[in-house]
Amino acid sequence: xxxxxLRRILAVIPVMLLVAVFVFLLLRLTPGDPAAILAGDMxxxxxxxxxxxxxxxxxxxxxxxxxxxxxxxxxxLGTSLISSTPVSSMIASRIGPTLSIGxxxxxxxxxxxxxxxxxxxxxxxxxxxxxxxxxxxxxxxVPVFVTGYIFILIFSLKLNWFPVQGxxxxxxxxxxxxxxxxxxxxxxxxxxxxLIARMTRANMxxxxxxxxxxxxxxKGASERRVLFRHALKNxxxxxxxxxxxxxxxxxxxxxxxxxxxxxxxxxxxTVDAILxxxxxVIQAMILLTSFLYVLVNLVIDLSYTxxxxxxxx
Amino acid sequence: xxxxxxxxxxxxxxxxxxxxxxxxxxxxxxxxxxVLDPIMTTAHITRNHAYMIYDVxxxxxxxxxxxxxxxxxxxxxxxxxxxxxxxxxxKFHDGAPVTAADAVASLxxxxxxxxxxxxxxxxxxxxxxxxxxxxxxxxxxxFAPMLTVLSKQSAIPPFIMPARxxxxxxxxxxxxxxxxxxxxxxxxxxxxxVSVTYRKNPDYVPRDEPxxxxxxxxxxxxxxxxxxxxxxxxxxxxxILSGEIDYIExxxxxxxxxxxxxxxxxxxxxxxxxxxxxxxxxxLHPPFDDQKIRQAALYxxxxxxxxAAMAGNPEYYTICGAILGCGAPLESxxxxxxxxxxxxxxxxxxxxxxxxxxxxxxVLMAPTDVVTLAAQPVVVxxxxxxxxxxxxxxxxxxxxLVTRRASQxxxxxxxxxxxxxxxxxxxxSDPISNPMLNGSGDDAWFGWPTDEKIEELKxxxxxxxxxxxxxxAGEKIQQHAIxxxxxxxxxxxxxxxxxxxxxxxxxxxxxPVFWNMNKAD
Numbered sequence: 081x082x083x084x085x086l087r088r089i090l091a092v093i094p095v096m097l098l099v100a101v102f103v104f105l106l107l108r109l110t111p112g113d114p115a116a117i118l119a120g121d122m123x124x125x126x127x128x129x130x131x132x133x134x135x136x137x138x139x140x141x142x143x144x145x146x147x148x149x150x151x152x153x154x155x156x157l158g159t160s161l162i163s164s165t166p167v168s169s170m171i172a173s174r175i176g177p178t179l180s181i182g183x184x185x186x187x188x189x190x191x192x193x194x195x196x197x198x199x200x201x202x203x204x205x206x207x208x209x210x211x212x213x214x215x216x217x218x219x220x221x222v223p224v225f226v227t228g229y230i231f232i233l234i235f236s237l238k239l240n241w242f243p244v245q246g247x248x249x250x251x252x253x254x255x256x257x258x259x260x261x262x263x264x265x266x267x268x269x270x271x272x273x274x275l276i277a278r279m280t281r282a283n284m285x286x287x288x289x290x291x292x293x294x295x296x297x298x299k300g301a302s303e304r305r306v307l308f309r310h311a312l313k314n315x316x317x318x319x320x321x322x323x324x325x326x327x328x329x330x331x332x333x334x335x336x337x338x339x340x341x342x343x344x345x346x347x348x349x350t351v352d353a354i355l356x357x358x359x360x361v362i363q364a365m366i367l368l369t370s371f372l373y374v375l376v377n378l379v380i381d382l383s384y385t386x387x388x389x390x391x392x393x
Numbered sequence: 394x395x396x397x398x399x400x401x402x403x404x405x406x407x408x409x410x411x412x413x414x415x416x417x418x419x420x421x422x423x424x425x426x427x428v429l430d431p432i433m434t435t436a437h438i439t440r441n442h443a444y445m446i447y448d449v450x451x452x453x454x455x456x457x458x459x460x461x462x463x464x465x466x467x468x469x470x471x472x473x474x475x476x477x478x479x480x481x482x483x484k485f486h487d488g489a490p491v492t493a494a495d496a497v498a499s500l501x502x503x504x505x506x507x508x509x510x511x512x513x514x515x516x517x518x519x520x521x522x523x524x525x526x527x528x529x530x531x532x533x534x535x536f537a538p539m540l541t542v543l544s545k546q547s548a549i550p551p552f553i554m555p556a557r558x559x560x561x562x563x564x565x566x567x568x569x570x571x572x573x574x575x576x577x578x579x580x581x582x583x584x585x586x587v588s589v590t591y592r593k594n595p596d597y598v599p600r601d602e603p604x605x606x607x608x609x610x611x612x613x614x615x616x617x618x619x620x621x622x623x624x625x626x627x628x629x630x631x632x633i634l635s636g637e638i639d640y641i642e643x644x645x646x647x648x649x650x651x652x653x654x655x656x657x658x659x660x661x662x663x664x665x666x667x668x669x670x671x672x673x674x675x676x677l678h679p680p681f682d683d684q685k686i687r688q689a690a691l692y693x694x695x696x697x698x699x700x701a702a703m704a705g706n707p708e709y710y711t712i713c714g715a716i717l718g719c720g721a722p723l724e725s726x727x728x729x730x731x732x733x734x735x736x737x738x739x740x741x742x743x744x745x746x747x748x749x750x751x752x753x754x755x756v757l758m759a760p761t762d763v764v765t766l767a768a769q770p771v772v773v774x775x776x777x778x779x780x781x782x783x784x785x786x787x788x789x790x791x792x793x794l795v796t797r798r799a800s801q802x803x804x805x806x807x808x809x810x811x812x813x814x815x816x817x818x819x820x821x822s823d824p825i826s827n828p829m830l831n832g833s834g835d836d837a838w839f840g841w842p843t844d845e846k847i848e849e850l851k852x853x854x855x856x857x858x859x860x861x862x863x864x865x866a867g868e869k870i871q872q873h874a875i876x877x878x879x880x881x882x883x884x885x886x887x888x889x890x891x892x893x894x895x896x897x898x899x900x901x902x903x904x905p906v907f908w909n910m911n912k913a914d
Contacts, residue, residue, distance in 0.1 A: 111789075113796040118428055118566075120435030121814060122548045122828050124838060125799050127506065130564040131433075163427045163585035164566050173584055232631055244631040245623065339624035342632070344587040348624055352586045355762070356427065357792055 085382070092374050099370045100152070103363050104145050112357035113137075114161040135161055148363065158360035160353075167364045170349060175368075177247045178338070178345035180257070182330040184265040189272035190323060196273065197280020197319075198307055201288060212277055219274035228267040228340040235263060245342035264341040268334065272326050279322045283315035290314075316387040324380035328373045416912055417617040418896065420640040421629040422905070425586035425622035429578075430566040432506050435548040437817065437904075444607075444906055445591045445618070446486070446572035447552035450477055450496060450528075451544035452608040455901070457722050457822065459544035460608035462600065463491070463553060463573075464528070472535035473518075477528040482598035485555055485573045493522030498559035500528075503551040505563035509542035509826040510551065512855075537858050538825055545826060546607050546819040546904055575599070575611040575908050576618065591618045591907075604900050604909045611908035614898070618907045630891075633658065639896050639912065642905055643888045645764060646705045652891050660891050662709065664903045666720035666818040667887030669713070670703065670769055671880045673829065675810050676842040678803050680755065680782075685748035687878035690755075690811070692744065693780035694773060695735025696884040702768040703886065710886040716829070716874050719885055721822035722860070723867030728875035729882060741780035752783045756804035758812040760791040769813045769883060798839045812839075818885065819903050824854050824870050829880040846873055 115131040116123070123131075132138050136147075151158055157167035200212035236244040242263050248256035287293065288311055296310045335347030346365060353361035384391045422441065428434045431443035452462040464477040483491035497520055504510030518531040532539070543551060558569045570578045576591035583589050599610035621638065623629040630648050632638045634655060644652070644660070652658050674681040674690065681687050700710040713719035714729020731737030755777060759770035774786040785804075789797070794812060802808040821827045830851065831837040832844025850873055854866035874880065892899070895913040900906055 111796055112792040113799070116795040116799065117792065118434055120439075120548070121795075121816070122435040122508070122820070122838075124828075124836065125801075126836065127564070128799055134562075134564045160427075160585065163429070164568055165585055170585065174587075229627065237631060237635060240635075243637055244635045245628050245637065246621075246632075340628060342621070342623045342625075342628050344584060349586070351624075352425070352427075355790070355792060 085378070088378050088381075092371065095374060096367060096370060099367060100149065100363070101145075103366045104148065105141075107357075107359050107362060108141060110357070114357045114359065117356045118162055148360075152367075157364040160358050160361050162356050162358045167360050170361060171346065171364060171368065174344055174346045174349045176249055177343045178331060178334060178347060180250070181261055181264050181268070181334060181337070181343065181345065182327060184261055185268040185272060185330060186323065186327050188265055188269045189276055189326075192269065193273045193276035194280055194312070194319070197277040198284055198312060200277065200281040201284030201311075202303075202307060204285060209281075212281070216274040216278050219270040222270070224267050224271065224336050225340050227270050228264070228337060231263050231267055232340075247341075247343045247345075260343075264337050264343060267340070268330065268337055272330075275326060276319065276322055279319050280312075280315065283318050284311055287311045287315045313387055317384055320380055320383055320387065324376050328376040331369065331372050416615045417619055418615050418640065418907065418910065418912055419619045419621060419638045420642065420907075421623050421632070421638055422620045423643040426583075426589050426620065427585045428566065429570060431552050432503050432549060432563055433566050435820075437547070440547055440550065441905060442578075442589070443550070443552045443572075444574070444904055445576040446570065446574045446578045447554065448483070448491075448572070448574045448611075449544070449550050449552060449607075451540060453541075453544045453546055453606055453819070454608040455606035457541075457606075457819070459540040460602075460605075462544075462608060464496070466540070472537075473532045475530040475532075475539060476523075477530070479526040479528075480600075483573055484596050486571050486577045486594060486596075487555075488596075489555065490525075491553065491573050492525045492556075493528045494525075495556045495559065496528050496553050497522045498556040499553045500551055502554075502559045502561070502563050503549060507549040507551070507826070508828065508831070509538075509545060509823070510549075512536075512825050513539065513542060536855055537863070538823065538855060541823055542825055545823065546902075547817050548820045548826070573597075575613045579617075586622055588619060588621045590620075592616065599908075606900070606902050607904060607906070611906075613908050614911040615907075633891055633893065636893065639893050641891045644891055646709055646889070649706075649889060657894055658891055659894055660889050662887045663890045663899065663905065664887065664901055666718060666903060667711070667885050668765075668815045668817055669718055669821055669885050670699075670765075670813065670815045670883045671716075671829070672769075672773060672811055672813045672883060673838075673840045673880055674878060675804075675808065675840050677801055677840075678808060678810065680748075680750055680753045681810055681878075683748050684877060685744050686750055688876075689741045689744035689748065689750070689780060690777060690782070691875070691878050691881050692731050692737030692741035693782070694732055694776050694881055694883070695737070696732050696882075697735055698776070699769050699772045700884045700886065702772045703765070709889060710884055713885045714875075714882055716821070716871055716880060716882050717824065717827065717867060718818035718822045721818055723822060723824070723864060723871075725864075725868045725871040727868060727871050729871075732882065738776075738780055745781050750781065754783050754785040754804070754810075756808070756810045757784055757786045758794045758797060758809050759786050759788045760794045761788050762790045765815055765886075765888075766791070766813060773811075773813065773883070801835075801841065813883065817903055824851050824867065830870065830874060832879075842877070842879055844877055844879065847877070847879065 115128050119131055159166055196212045200209040203209050232244050235241045242259050246260055248260045250257045296306050335351050338345040338347045350365040424438045426438050426442050428439045431439050448463050450464040451459045454460050464479050467476045504514045516532050516534055516536050518533050520530050523529045555571050558567050575594050575597045577594050579590040579592055593613045593616055599612045602609040626645055629641050630651055633641055652660050674687055696712045704710040712733050714726045714733045715724040717723040757770055757774050760766050774784045777784050798812055800808050804810050824830050828838035830847055832842050832847040834841055834843035850870045857863045857866040898909050898911045900909050
């Protein structure tokens, strides 16, 4: 097991190197010039050239790449070309909100979706099933910026229960954190509930038709025990995969929600960096997102052993 | 249970609010602050930031007249020597006094990047600190617009920094943010592109005169000002409706109905003159290397439809043919009649025929991601097509546009023929600093006209003494700039702002400043 984890972690290195080369080259091929953003409208070509020189953008690509990889090897993500702030501190101040909202979303989604999926499978083709499925289709189909603004209109502007925007870290207290994080998380939850509930329903339906379920019922196990001990545990592996990849997707894809609720997360950081062609920030963010994907996949793979003892590494 | 939970959550929110400074103005500005060096960039948000934490020697009042700010001045009889004397009580945020040596170092760094500054430096015999409080600036020849350039409001004002900071080269960004202005930058709270906080400078000594334009006493009435960036203007609108923020600097006209009915809010145009939107042609490549074809483009355009598409409501735009800005001291409508009246299309067709236009495509760069620039290219493209131009409108993001406009290649090889941008009127109201009026070929602003005549006319303007003479010289510049089509003015606009009624005493200045402003409890 330990050897397996070590091998998986070591396997991250070539993946990250490939990502690094790809991102570096892709950014240099994209039109755009950070010097032009920095200088503003009233600059001249000669001044732009001076700024490019000072930023090191005029050096040959392989030299720029070698310098960047050298920095990375020393654990230095570089400095923003635009704000002159260390990239690591920019990410450190922005990752907290995104991770918090992501975790809260996944917790709320799992808490709602698993019972909903089990119920829909149990009451297959009955009223409860149709209600759950209708909600799922709706949750999946309505864009988050629509859901977000509807929630703001109802819960913030009409009922005054929550602030319309902003973020408060946990260090300011659980209450402050929840008032700010609840609506964004609820908005994202509508999508993930739909996704996880449908997956749970489909897998439960498959498992509920198995012989061992009939056996469990025949030997007099209660319906709750049949559903949650026998069926759900056996249906868990694909559901876990969806939850895991869903979390990774959340980290990289919450930019719309962050914008609607004005949350200073890494989604907005990445988009702003792309618009300003702030190469060190974009490169670091893509590397970080790739690393999170690899890490989440590893955690999911390891968690399979808990639900399915036949799986061994 | 739900009520209890809600009450608990609300209580904690209120407690979080109470942890802020006692009297804080929370504002959503037109963009996020990322670059902190106001000499390095002409970005307006950086200039606004600089006015918070730095001070300037001279400033313009609401009539564009230079007034003393950090310094008074005396001019020698031969008009070649300017002696500036720093006023008492000026201190940097680290407690050190502001000295003439700091001012000289700051002026030298500023002049490396500012067009007006470079013009003065070309005429400078010496610039030195004659004692701790006296700056003596000696010119080789009289330069009438000296005080106007030194007091410029925007792009780029000569902000005064400590000498140790200003001695850094102008193409490297400063990282020490010590100023002597009315607010102190809270560096530890700064999140680039997210939020920035300024605290009242308790040691700042304002001038005695009342605030007027960018001049007068900078009296700070609040403990802190916090600028919050919101990626979506709708979020900002929701936040001001709920009272979470106090002020939105720039509002889109189509969102006004959401705010106008709220009795707690005021929606207004803050500053009197606003922005100029204009088109720039590339003089290096066909078809606009031909003056007649450039003129045809100017005659083809009518401002009204362009402005209507851009700002929608006529309350927020002004049809204006003055290249140096309507409402500015050198305003002149000469030569731009067809732009204003929209009746030049026949003349445009005639000129195109005379010039033998062969259908060479006109590459018009159209940015899609900047609200204030997205509509104009679409209308301009159609107006040019109506006159007979073959227009290739290429849509791109603003970043791609600013990179591509620096390319002198042919349009087919990644160059361009025409693009549109906007300026704050005080940035273009002075012929010396107006980038479009630089006729020095490769050293000129993007578009690179080689135009000796405009340089001669600017020299005449520099030599002109007195308002009348300057106005006359400005008129000639207007006539020539239109004739050679150094730019095509597309009109002026001003965006409405929104504030909660608790915010009072805002100064109607082109640059949004936070001194004088107050916030009721």
